[in-house]
Amino acid sequence: MNRYQGDDIASAAPAAGVRLQEVRADDDAAVQAMARVHRQAFGSKGWSAEDIATMLRVEGTEALLAHAGERPVGMIIHRMLWGDGEILTLGVVPTMRRRGIGSRLLATAMNGMVMQGANRIFLEVAADNAAAIALYESLRFEPLGRRPNYYLEEGGRRVDALMMVRIFGGGCGG
Numbered sequence: 572m573n574r575y576q577g578d579d580i581a582s583a584a585p586a587a588g589v590r591l592q593e594v595r596a597d598d599d600a601a602v603q604a605m606a607r608v609h610r611q612a613f614g615s616k617g618w619s620a621e622d623i624a625t626m627l628r629v630e631g632t633e634a635l636l637a638h639a640g641e642r643p644v645g646m647i648i649h650r651m652l653w654g655d656g657e658i659l660t661l662g663v664v665p666t667m668r669r670r671g672i673g674s675r676l677l678a679t680a681m682n683g684m685v686m687q688g689a690n691r692i693f694l695e696v697a698a699d700n701a702a703a704i705a706l707y708e709s710l711r712f713e714p715l716g717r718r719p720n721y722y723l724e725e726g727g728r729r730v731d732a733l734m735m736v737r738i739f740g741g742g743c744g745g
């Protein structure tokens with residue numbers, strides 16, 4: 572049974588000319604490219620290639636790298652755990668933002684997890700990250716709760732984590 576109701580994930584912005592590549596832990600070049608994109612997107616909080624490869628070796632974890640032409644410009648890592656989906660990270664390089672790349676990555680990851688049976692997809696985001704929250708809301712994620720002072724920003728500032736969830740309806744007897 573396909574529990575996905577259909578309309579909203581697939582209608583995410585098309586991000587013309589952008590190609591998505593599935594990345595596995597043993598694809599060294601692609602993992603390195605993901606780390607570069609992550610560093611450009613997150614600055615000093617960027618993850619290393621080793622961090623990413625380690626994460627990708629955990630069962631249920633998948634990753635996508637977005638290319639504009641030959642250039643890696645965006646990435647997402649997501650995981651299925653006990654039937655639920657989770658977005659572990661999502662980033663687009665600063666010069667390529669607001670072109671639909673983030674929503675295309677997220678929508679593709681969501682579709683993949685729904686096809687694997689996820690009824691719920693969770694994520695955490697810094698409560699002051701207006702761009703990411705707007706993106707998640709555009710794909711119908713809703714606030715679930717807060718973890719106070721969860722993130723440590725540069726300069727020692729603490730920021731709450733906002734937990735969000737997207738619940739897929741339409742299932743019966745599942």
Ligand SMILES: CC(C)(COP(=O)(O)OP(=O)(O)OC[C@H]1O[C@@H](n2cnc3c(N)ncnc32)[C@H](O)[C@@H]1OP(=O)(O)O)[C@@H](O)C(=O)NCCC(=O)NCCS
Pocket residue numbers: 584612613660661662663664667668669670671672673674675695696697700701702703705706707709
């Ligand atoms: C969040 C992020 C991934 C968005 O990527 P993106 O490719 O720019 O997103 P999209 O172009 O697909 O945006 C889709 C929608 O999200 C919302 N959005 C995205 N960026 C926004 C911004 N800066 N301000 C307000 N709304 C924004 C808009 O509704 C946008 O649609 P629109 O452009 O038609 O108005 C990107 O800003 C980023 O990498 N930020 C740094 C890393 C980060 O914070 N990652 C998320 C951590 S959980």
